[in-house]
Amino acid sequence: DTEVTQTPKHLVMGMTNKKSLKCEQHMGHRAMYWYKQKAKKPPELMFVYSYEKLSINESVPSRFSPECPNSSLLNLHLHALQPEDSALYLCASSQLGQGGYEQYFGPGTRLTVT
């Protein structure tokens, strides 16, 4: 199984809503990532979890709150977002300590903030 799954595929939320994005992988990867991608731009790293601990936070606003409940799951909690936060949110995972840096991406959640 080389799949990273993300739910939901699409999400529309108002600026006062609270919602969560979910990501799951069963490849035994110990690093998981959240990226944000705007149209015609490359993915931008938001957070990295390594062995279920937050290892990188790319100065992301606190209205985005990541959570790693276990080695297979990664959540991104959203609260009080702004319209400019509308984007494709990508989850990825990778093996640690095995050589190579290949990250495997999920299909993304298309988020629209109204």
Place this chain on the structure above:
Amino acid sequence: DQQVKQNSPSLSVQEGRISILNCDYTNSMFDYFLWYKKYPAEGPTFLISISSIKDKNEDGRFTVFLNKSAKHLSLHIVPSQPGDSAVYFCAAPTSMNRDDKIIFGKGTRLHILP
């Protein structure tokens, strides 16, 4: 400061011919490079990688060439097929840490013409 550069936003190639996508980097400490392919509304898919100890890596129709002295790499696809139409990102990890960030180029959109 853009450390990984893809200077061609788009490229059109006839089906059956060779597609050559180029990437330049500025940081001589980079020692590993990856190419990702992305279809619209999907997450990036890992395609092929190369370590700086090699100057060529081949996988089926895909070959990546690395010229360390010029800080340049290229992805060759031959023969090009309609399903190769996608955005291609060149990427490099920023350190030896396996859970560190990967920097992506801005991408090149490849159109395969019938």
